[in-house]
Amino acid sequence: MAADAVGGILLAGIALYAILGGADFGGGLWDLLAGGDRRGWAPRRLIDDSITPVWEANHVWLVFDLVIFWTAFPSAFADVMNTAALPLWLAVGGIVLRGSGFAFRKEVSRLSLVRATGAIFALSSLMTPFFMGTVIGAIASGSVHANANHASLYAWTNTTSLLAGFLFVAACGYLAAVYLTGEAARRADDKLRVYFSRRSQAAGLVAGALSLGLLAELHSSNRALYRHLTGRALPLVILSGVCGLAVIGLLMIPRMRLWAPRAVAALGVAAVIWGWGVAQYPALLPGTTVTLSNAGAPHAVLVALIVLFGAAVVLIGPPFALLFNLQGRRLLSSDEPPLLSTTDPHAMQDPQ
Amino acid sequence: MGAASLSSVAPFIAAVVPTRAQMAATLGFHIILACLGIALPSIVLLAEFVGLRRRDETAMRLARRWSQAMGVLIAVGAVTGTVLSFEMGLLWPGLMRRYGAVLGFPFGVEGVFFFLEAIFAGVYLYGWRRLPGWAHFWSGIPIAVSGIFGAMSVIAVNAWMNQPGGFIERAGKVVSVRPWQVFFNHAALYEMPHMILAAYMVSGFLVAGVYAAGVLRGRRDRYHYTGFALGFVPAAVLTPFQIFVGDTAARAIARDQPVKFAAMEYVARTGRNVPEWLGGVYTGGHVYGGLKIPDLDSLLVGFGPGTKVVGWDTVRAAYRPPVAWLIHLCFDAMVGIGFLLLLAGLWSAYEWWRRRRLPPHRLFWWVGAISGLAAIVAMEAGWVVTEVGRQPWVVYRRQTTDAAATTNGGVLVSLSIVVVLYALLGAATILILRTLARRWRRGDLEEGAVPYGPSPAPVLDRTEIV
Numbered sequence A: 001m002a003a004d005a006v007g008g009i010l011l012a013g014i015a016l017y018a019i020l021g022g023a024d025f026g027g028g029l030w031d032l033l034a035g036g037d038r039r040g041w042a043p044r045r046l047i048d049d050s051i052t053p054v055w056e057a058n059h060v061w062l063v064f065d066l067v068i069f070w071t072a073f074p075s076a077f078a079d080v081m082n083t084a085a086l087p088l089w090l091a092v093g094g095i096v097l098r099g100s101g102f103a104f105r106k107e108v109s110r111l112s113l114v115r116a117t118g119a120i121f122a123l124s125s126l127m128t129p130f131f132m133g134t135v136i137g138a139i140a141s142g143s144v145h146a147n148a149n150h151a152s153l154y155a156w157t158n159t160t161s162l163l164a165g166f167l168f169v170a171a172c173g174y175l176a177a178v179y180l181t182g183e184a185a186r187r188a189d190d191k192l193r194v195y196f197s198r199r200s201q202a203a204g205l206v207a208g209a210l211s212l213g214l215l216a217e218l219h220s221s222n223r224a225l226y227r228h229l230t231g232r233a234l235p236l237v238i239l240s241g242v243c244g245l246a247v248i249g250l251l252m253i254p255r256m257r258l259w260a261p262r263a264v265a266a267l268g269v270a271a272v273i274w275g276w277g278v279a280q281y282p283a284l285l286p287g288t289t290v291t292l293s294n295a296g297a298p299h300a301v302l303v304a305l306i307v308l309f310g311a312a313v314v315l316i317g318p319p320f321a322l323l324f325n326l327q328g329r330r331l332l333s334s335d336e337p338p339l340l341s342t343t344d345p346h347a348m349q350d351p352q
Numbered sequence B: 001m002g003a004a005s006l007s008s009v010a011p012f013i014a015a016v017v018p019t020r021a022q023m024a025a026t027l028g029f030h031i032i033l034a035c036l037g038i039a040l041p042s043i044v045l046l047a048e049f050v051g052l053r054r055r056d057e058t059a060m061r062l063a064r065r066w067s068q069a070m071g072v073l074i075a076v077g078a079v080t081g082t083v084l085s086f087e088m089g090l091l092w093p094g095l096m097r098r099y100g101a102v103l104g105f106p107f108g109v110e111g112v113f114f115f116l117e118a119i120f121a122g123v124y125l126y127g128w129r130r131l132p133g134w135a136h137f138w139s140g141i142p143i144a145v146s147g148i149f150g151a152m153s154v155i156a157v158n159a160w161m162n163q164p165g166g167f168i169e170r171a172g173k174v175v176s177v178r179p180w181q182v183f184f185n186h187a188a189l190y191e192m193p194h195m196i197l198a199a200y201m202v203s204g205f206l207v208a209g210v211y212a213a214g215v216l217r218g219r220r221d222r223y224h225y226t227g228f229a230l231g232f233v234p235a236a237v238l239t240p241f242q243i244f245v246g247d248t249a250a251r252a253i254a255r256d257q258p259v260k261f262a263a264m265e266y267v268a269r270t271g272r273n274v275p276e277w278l279g280g281v282y283t284g285g286h287v288y289g290g291l292k293i294p295d296l297d298s299l300l301v302g303f304g305p306g307t308k309v310v311g312w313d314t315v316r317a318a319y320r321p322p323v324a325w326l327i328h329l330c331f332d333a334m335v336g337i338g339f340l341l342l343l344a345g346l347w348s349a350y351e352w353w354r355r356r357r358l359p360p361h362r363l364f365w366w367v368g369a370i371s372g373l374a375a376i377v378a379m380e381a382g383w384v385v386t387e388v389g390r391q392p393w394v395v396y397r398r399q400t401t402d403a404a405a406t407t408n409g410g411v412l413v414s415l416s417i418v419v420v421l422y423a424l425l426g427a428a429t430i431l432i433l434r435t436l437a438r439r440w441r442r443g444d445l446e447e448g449a450v451p452y453g454p455s456p457a458p459v460l461d462r463t464e465i466v
Helices: A002-032 A041-051 A055-072 A074-083 A085-105 A111-140 A159-186 A190-221 A223-229 A234-250 A259-280 A299-328 B003-014 B017-053 B057-090 B093-126 B133-162 B179-183 B188-216 B222-256 B258-265 B296-302 B324-355 B362-390 B411-446
Strands: B167-170 B173-177 B276-278 B281-283 B286-288 B291-293 B393-395
Touching: A002 A041, A002 A055, A002 A111, A002 A159, A002 A190, A002 A259, A002 A299, A041 A159, A041 A190, A055 A074, A055 A299, A055 B057, A055 B093, A074 A085, A074 A111, A074 B057, A074 B093, A085 A111, A085 B057, A085 B411, A111 A159, A111 A259, A159 A190, A159 A259, A190 A223, A190 A234, A190 A259, A223 A259, A234 A259, A299 B093, A299 B173, A299 B179, B017 B057, B017 B093, B017 B133, B017 B188, B017 B222, B017 B362, B017 B411, B057 B093, B057 B222, B057 B411, B093 B133, B093 B173, B093 B179, B093 B393, B133 B179, B133 B188, B133 B362, B133 B393, B188 B222, B188 B362, B222 B258, B222 B296, B222 B324, B222 B362, B258 B324, B258 B362, B276 B296, B281 B324, B324 B362
Parallel strands: none
Antiparallel strands: B167 B173, B276 B291, B281 B286
């Protein structure tokens, strides 16, 4: 029972990381696709402005999830780490490059360096969610074995895992674009609003197609999971699809309220993750006998984690709300005029 | 350590050398940033407090500039910290499989404080221009507080590895855990204050060192003296407390981990009237090049020359830490630097007491300039003592390091990549900080520097025009 609750907490943590951290990763995708210095200036500037004050807090969900995983299910954690060592190392590399590329881009002044650090930021923003996606795919496809003590290449390069990797990238891009549409609307920048709402719709369609492809692939790679996804998890699967379509529709309304598309998009992504969790329950590592209850840590640890999670919600909920509120009211900005604007004098003449 | 024991230990250690090297490299890098993450916010807040309270524009400008550097350092620290949480599983799956449930709880507590730190860092660092003065100051307090509590949580894990307790194990499987006993384990009570004080010393002396170097280059102005004092004073004030805590810790280690202590002090055989060795290399049963002070070690351990000190002869060679000379020299380096920093603090205190000024002597500013690097060396040396001294155990007397390490190959590859990546990361961080400093110096000429006023530089940010 306690183990199930902690499993729920873990799933909630993954969903939060996917929604908040995912949107930040997606920012890197759009940064990459924004084009040359001049054409890409405005979207890059918006991405930069929106992510800067919040990315670190969003990133902490990852650390939180890792800690919950190894504390509550230590043995399964070791299995995943051993089996998927290579993609995890690549994701770690992406995290190092991305965090530093992003932090440094703000402080370097030469255009060539801004470009280089920007490219690092953008490319590593793709790398990290992709490889993390393959790891989730490896678990879902049943390729992680109990008591694994060696890395397995097949575990994360099978079709299911690769599809999951691409789905992660697409979902990140989708979330980021929806979020940035709202940011552009808040700034009354109609050009950028249209720019990002088109990208939201495109990314949403790609993510939807990849989800359906993954579902079809699970039909052959993990029949049990497929059965549950089309069985008891079906409401969640449908919910995610409805949310995706609703966002595409909402974005067509020019005077749409800012929060609605974002909330619906976040709900849709959360529904995908919860659908996976519900379909997999009670297995922790599908294809093995490892379940939430038999892999769980001693009872006192699980109870401590539940209490800790409660404390965390109480302690960090209000500050998070404060941060997003201040960010939303645009009371947070870089101390000095952002350097990106100085690299393109043309931008200064850009009429508001 | 005799030749025979060396040969029996060598293969045992060799198997996990790359894994340990990678952990040492990443942790050794991160710990510097962690120190700055723990203590730099307090120093920035001190400057802002002085600035707001006394309407001191110099202090205010320092606070604003330091917080910019803090932003870079916290960001890099968050990244390298994340690498470590992955490495816990990727490098040490054996440890996590068996003890993840036990050592996880303090990490979970740390996670909560990490959240608070990151959230308020977002508010504080980017709130300079728009938040009112004292509101901005108060938004920084949670960063400083959660830095300390977060550090306590992480150190709790390391302390637990040295003094594991709070759990019951049957047939190699943990069956019951008492989380708070794990958190406040035996070693936590001295490791926590020791490391937190070290973080404050490293950060304070580093900040001071930057401005001392400026003074040495002839920039003898109020800006540089204020910058120096705001870092140096807190660090120097804390130094005597650190020495007291360190001394207490050493005595506790003599009791809790006698073999580690024996390596720290070259106690080959258990006995009374044990001498203290300053420096020296132990090999083949002899200490070469060290200064021997009779009875002092016994005196330090139990306040009497007749105190019995346990030697490493009490355990089999395989269970002794592998390189006693490294542990001993690192221990001496840490203690020696601690006392030198104490002297520097006393010097400035004396000058202030007699003449109300900082010492004008060039030597003092040289000491000030290198004090930060010295504090880093002392802290790293201290970690070598703790970590190498615990070998061959990862969890003291419970699990050996090689049983904890990954069985996946390729650690040499990941080690090489990590070394290259971190070298670049370190170089880039220093480069960025230098760029910032240069920009500030240029800004000195043109900046009107009104705290919380409109940005002195021309407004390029078009969001401003709205």
